[in-house]
Amino acid sequence: xxxxxxRILLKGSLAAGAVGVAVxxxxxxxxxxxAAWPEAAFKAEAVDAALQSLLGSSSHExxxxxxxxxxxxxxNGAVVPITVETDMAGIKSISIIAAGxxxxxxxxxxxxxxxxxxxxxxxKMAKTSDVIAVVKAGDNVYSAAKEVKVTIGGxxx
Amino acid sequence: xxxxxIKVRAKATGGVTEVKALMTHPMETGLRKDKKTGELxxxxxIQEVTCTWKDQTVMAAHWGGTISTNPYLAFKFSGAQxxxxxxxKWSDNKGDSDSETAAIS
Numbered sequence: 352x353x354x355x356x357x358r359i360l361l362k363g364s365l366a367a368g369a370v371g372v373a374v375x376x377x378x379x380x381x382x383x384x385x386a387a388w389p390e391a392a393f394k395a396e397a398v399d400a401a402l403q404s405l406l407g408s409s410s411h412e413x414x415x416x417x418x419x420x421x422x423x424x425x426x427n428g429a430v431v432p433i434t435v436e437t438d439m440a441g442i443k444s445i446s447i448i449a450a451g452x453x454x455x456x457x458x459x460x461x462x463x464x465x466x467x468x469x470x471x472x473x474x475k476m477a478k479t480s481d482v483i484a485v486v487k488a489g490d491n492v493y494s495a496a497k498e499v500k501v502t503i504g505g506x507x508x
Numbered sequence: 509x510x511x512x513x514i515k516v517r518a519k520a521t522g523g524v525t526e527v528k529a530l531m532t533h534p535m536e537t538g539l540r541k542d543k544k545t546g547e548l549x550x551x552x553x554i555q556e557v558t559c560t561w562k563d564q565t566v567m568a569a570h571w572g573g574t575i576s577t578n579p580y581l582a583f584k585f586s587g588a589q590x591x592x593x594x595x596x597k598w599s600d601n602k603g604d605s606d607s608e609t610a611a612i613s
Binding site for chain 1: 524526537539555556561564565566567568569570571572573574575576577579580581582583584585586587588601
């Protein structure tokens with residue numbers, strides 16, 4: 352009797368273990384829409400080349416609906432707080448570019464259906480330059496730029 | 509797999525949830541030189557950050573090495589209720605990763 356119970360217990364825990372492994376391996380979680388890391392875009396050394404590679408087009412239209420919150424003067428280029436905010440509808444992605452960096456593309460945020468146009472992060476800047484926020488909304492690409500003066504560059508070297 | 513590298517908080521106000529996260533990561537660009545040896549420090553940075561809510565990816569970011577060391581990230585999405593859980597996950601260029609789940613307050 353005791354032996355039979357032990358069998359059942361063992362079977363039960365084995366089954367639970369198998370489900371756990373499946374979840375851990377990502378078999379049961381929904382597949383993420385995220386594409387592979389766009390290496391070419393992040394390695395591009397010019398703003399246009401990075402955008403061309405990332406979004407398939409380097410053209411973008413300046414738009415006042417995009418607000419960039421960044422310091423006018425950043426004393427430490429290693430930590431420059433950047434906030435991009437927009438109330439546009441149908442936002443698909445928000446990309447942040449530091450024009451003066453060796454590789455200008457800093458980050459690309461793909462937004463889900465429920466996204467609100469707001470991202471905030473801290474970036475490294477090598478020297479004084481424009482920070483460009485590129486927003487893809489529907490099929491259109493909009494942008495805004497703000498100059499940040501950098502006292503001490505933050506990309507080492 | 510790294511553990512305990514993410515601090516994440518989420519707060520819902522007026523139907524919009526703001527997620528704030530701090531990650532612990534060196535974020536080496538691969539361009540910096542070690543001051544003692546003069547050798548380049550190899551690139552080591554977070555490449556992907558994703559946030560899921562109820563089986564939905566609400567935000568998926570690709571990062572380069574020019575995000576600051578110990579990255580901070582904040583973003584917003586709508587539709588979630590207080591008490592819902594969100595999961596934030598990062599993975600870096602060396603194949604390391606970590607994830608953290610938090611309940612929305």
